[in-house]
Amino acid sequence: MNKAEKERAAVVGKNWTPRAYIKSTIEAIRAQVGDKKVLLAMSGGVDSSVCAVLLHKAIGRQLTCVFVDHGCMRKNEAKEVKAVFKGKFGINLIQIDAEKRFLEKAKGITDPELKRKCIGGEFIKVFEEVAKKLGRIEFLGQGTIYPDIIESGVGGHKAVKAHHNVGGLPKDIGFEGLVEPVKYLYKDEVRKVGRALGIPAAMVDRQPFPGPGLAVRCIGELTKEKLDILRDADFVFRSEMAKAKLDRKAQQFFAIMTNVKSTGVKNGARTFGYVIALRAVATQQFVKAGIVELPFKFMVKVAEKIATTVKGVNRVVWDITPKPPSTIEWE
Numbered sequence: 156m157n158k159a160e161k162e163r164a165a166v167v168g169k170n171w172t173p174r175a176y177i178k179s180t181i182e183a184i185r186a187q188v189g190d191k192k193v194l195l196a197m198s199g200g201v202d203s204s205v206c207a208v209l210l211h212k213a214i215g216r217q218l219t220c221v222f223v224d225h226g227c228m229r230k231n232e233a234k235e236v237k238a239v240f241k242g243k244f245g246i247n248l249i250q251i252d253a254e255k256r257f258l259e260k261a262k263g264i265t266d267p268e269l270k271r272k273c274i275g276g277e278f279i280k281v282f283e284e285v286a287k288k289l290g291r292i293e294f295l296g297q298g299t300i301y302p303d304i305i306e307s308g309v310g311g312h313k314a315v316k317a318h319h320n321v322g323g324l325p326k327d328i329g330f331e332g333l334v335e336p337v338k339y340l341y342k343d344e345v346r347k348v349g350r351a352l353g354i355p356a357a358m359v360d361r362q363p364f365p366g367p368g369l370a371v372r373c374i375g376e377l378t379k380e381k382l383d384i385l386r387d388a389d390f391v392f393r394s395e396m397a398k399a400k401l402d403r404k405a406q407q408f409f410a411i412m413t414n415v416k417s418t419g420v421k422n423g424a425r426t427f428g429y430v431i432a433l434r435a436v437a438t439q440q441f442v443k444a445g446i447v448e449l450p451f452k453f454m455v456k457v458a459e460k461i462a463t464t465v466k467g468v469n470r471v472v473w474d475i476t477p478k479p480p481s482t483i484e485w486e
């Protein structure tokens with residue numbers, strides 16, 4: 156057992172239960188935080204949602220959640236997060252529209268890891284600014300989970316990619332430390348804890364969405380035009396999966412902006428539009444992933460719907476490559 160595995164085993168033993176985990180985590184949060192304050196980076200995904208509720212239960216109003224719209228969110232994401240966390244749970248939530256700032260910062264960057272670093276770095280700056288405005292906030296909350304730690308090369312594992320929420324804080328961050336209430340859990344375990352916490356099923360079963368969001372599904376430079384096209388295509392795909400009740404078959408399904416343009420034809424005239432790729436994967440721990448077999452008629456229907464209704468798109472392809480050799484995300 157390496158260091159990371161030993162640490163996980165100490166927190167999540169063979170006979171762990173979500174209830175016991177919640178109880179001990181709430182105690183651990185209280186012991187770590189005391190009467191200090193926590194600022195939680197909420198992405199809208201299941202990991203940070205579970206963190207938010209765990210922290211809220213542990214420290215109530217000492218927690219401030221910040222949802223930063225970095226312009227790489229899915230359609231309607233900000234609204235949905237507000238409705239659930241502010242509306243239902245009464246969590247202290249601040250939403251910040253930082254789309255312009257992030258896109259300006261990411262201008263010209265095409266390398267996937269540099270994109271991640273750019274977004275991660277800007278995230279930290281935004282939180283620092285919010286923290287300053289809010290007065291003294293000692294801790295930064297994060298929804299890091301165990302696969303993030305493994306894939307970032309911690310504990311003797313080989314680094315696959317740099318996850319922006321792993322690796323600690325820069326020295327000048329201004330926070331005393333990190334609170335990471337789910338960092339030794341795999342995704343399915345996070346969901347179990349979420350259910351036990353009473354988070355609505357729609358939120359708990361929601362597919363995971365990476366911190367850098369659509370940035371890792373939008374190949375090449377990030378532009379508002381490409382991201383808007385991707386958002387619309389992704390929305391059509393997700394809606395059709397839900398309508399056909401196929402959404403339970405895949406742990407992750409999404410559209411990718413390939414950054415390739417191809418020739419098409421619309422109303423008898425030539426078009427030159429973007430190629431969108433679609434991907435639906437089944438996976439237990441996200442370290443390996445298989446392809447979900449969707450009905451062929453459904454695949455054709457969705458491709459056609461996206462190519463005809465999403466402006467700027469005239470071709471849709473399906474990605475049927477498992478992980479490995481591909482990763483789940485395209486970047």
Ligand code: XMP
Pocket residue numbers: 271316317318319320363364365366367371407441442478481482483484485486
């Ligand atoms: P990959 O693409 O590595 O994805 O097969 C494995 C799981 O991790 C998610 N993922 C990320 N999550 N920041 C995140 O918070 C990232 O940079 C990142 N990259 C991938 C991916 O969606 C999948 O669930």
